[in-house]
Amino acid sequence: MLKKRIGKAAPARSPSPEVVDIGGLKRILGFSLRRAQLSMYKDYGRFMDRLDLRPAQYSVLLLVRENPGLSQSTISQILGIQRANFVSLLDELESRGWVERRSSEKDRRSFALHLTKKGQAFMKQANVAHSELEASLTQRLGEQDTRSLLRLLNQFADEASVE
Amino acid sequence: MLKKRIGKAAPARSPSPEVVDIGGLKRILGFSLRRAQLSMYKDYGRFMDRLDLRPAQYSVLLLVRENPGLSQSTISQILGIQRANFVSLLDELESRGWVERRSSEKDRRSFALHLTKKGQAFMKQANVAHSELEASLTQRLGEQDTRSLLRLLNQFADEASVE
């Protein structure tokens, strides 16, 4: 017998999940954001799991491809990742042969990050899978509302009182 | 000397953060959702940290207040939390004297969850702080766009291909 709480009398009702009022939660931005993210993440898995590539890893590869030469600090700052936590993330991308840390001549403390040939080839694959994912997500609300959602999300983040 | 990577020559440029192209990322729903959530969470801290109450805990208290008698499984399912992980979360709310596990008569496997008097009193406090938080968040986009954002987020989650 693991359950050993006080045995007060239960009330008359015990609502089934369909009757539960979660309306209040849906009016809370934090809850709605998390809900959307959870449901997005399921689709992410369906399209990206076979690449064994987590969202943060994909973001790094994208950023490095579009901005070769960036430092680890710059990238981790853009992505909202502590630079300490960014090290092992990058280690994995490097050990898989996709990213290269080139020692910079101007500032010998930092590395300039670049995609390898292999990394560029992999990104072509990854982009195909990711396009399928985005198409699937866009289908939910349609082109126009999806664009609105994106605009509002980024506007919301840009307007943060504390940057 | 900790840094011991291959010393290929660095390229001529090393863009400063202001010049970096993150436009591509902003068009990705997953990235934009995370960005919004990160910026939201900072405000959450400013208003809710003094209550020492994490978002999930507040959600549980809200749900229980609005739907007294719910079981642990039902609540954890609504919130997208594994029922195994819900145990310790609820243990803390119970040990702080805010929630009660009442043994149910109809199904003696489950507990009916209720707020205590103390829990109800605490929620009055918490709601004040949370209202201030929501007001601050709403200020970012204004009433109308915030409502649009909420609607789109929930619609997006509701439309999930895999429920």
Add this chain to the structure above:
DNA sequence: TATTGTTATACTCTATAACTATA
């Protein structure tokens, strides 16, 4: 057999302090 609550466990993500090499 199936479900509820529980324990144990492992893995990811996140946050912080302290260290080195360099600026």
Add this chain to the structure above:
DNA sequence: TATAGTTATAGAGTATAACAATA
């Protein structure tokens, strides 16, 4: 002094398997 990358560590969050009690 300050910054870039690193290490170590601790705390959350999350996922899974297995168990006792009960359905």
